[in-house]
Amino acid sequence: MSSGTADAAPASRTPSRPFGDRLAEAIDARGRLAVGIDPHAALLAAWGLRDDVAGLREFALRSVEALAPHAGVIKPQAAFFERHGSAGLAVLEEVVSAVRAAGGLSIVDAKRGDIGSTMQGYADAYLREGSPLAGDAVTLSTYLGTSSLAPAFATAAANGRGVFVLCLTSNPEGAQVQHAREADGTSVAARVARTAAQHNAAEVAAGAAMGSVGLVVGATVGGAASELGVDLEAVAGPLLVPGFGAQGGTAADVRAVVGGAFPFCLPSTSRGVLGAGPDGGALAAAAQRARREIEEGGS
């Protein structure tokens, strides 16, 4: 069934337009829902699949086939591919190709971050044209300082791709780092948001629908953005909003968290949709339900 999809896909393509423009078009065509492909061992078992590479491949490609038409973005979680070793990474490459062949956009959720010189290696792997692991965007961690990510920002922009930098994550422990303040009172989260805004300003001034440096802001963070001086509208870039679904975040929570930046947001759920599998129709219906909830705004 799904196994032929990736074989037909081109190995790579040169996106001729900025990531922000391509993302805006994907949102118009397929809605703003991001669905994560997180092949947990427990989900493989629930789908009647073995916890091995063949099971992983069947799960992931079946998910792409069923979900890509109903989601603006597909977000494979690298951890669940890495746990199967090099053969698992080869499946991640197939997933990236399959999303592309289905006309969708992918964010590879790898949460990379390192000193600048090493960061270029990660940027080459996840953002450079021709790399088999390069989807349309990658998630980045900024623990080594916002400017350490500069090679990834530059590589993304040069390749028509995007990045999503962790800003206010959906897990409660994230506050320990993200709510901390610099000597002048600027919160770490606000610093991350300002860095993204500075980068995006030039792209937006040049006519892009939104910049290529996005942020990750959890659906579960309540009023943290305004309390910490994070101006999400000023970012002028996409906002990946995980924590919608299995972590308890609702469509109403998403709207409350992002406020006026709603047009830039991508509410993201993994288990909330994947739990409806393995039937392809049931997966598609779960994604359509989640998409409707987001559009209607919840209560």
Ligand SMILES: O=C(O)c1cc(=O)[nH]c(=O)n1[C@@H]1O[C@H](COP(=O)(O)O)[C@@H](O)[C@H]1O
């Ligand atoms: O970057 C992410 O996507 C992410 C950031 C964050 O703050 N919280 C978060 O849950 N995620 C990811 O989003 C997915 C959440 O999955 P569910 O809880 O099953 O919807 C996982 O792959 C997480 O790694």
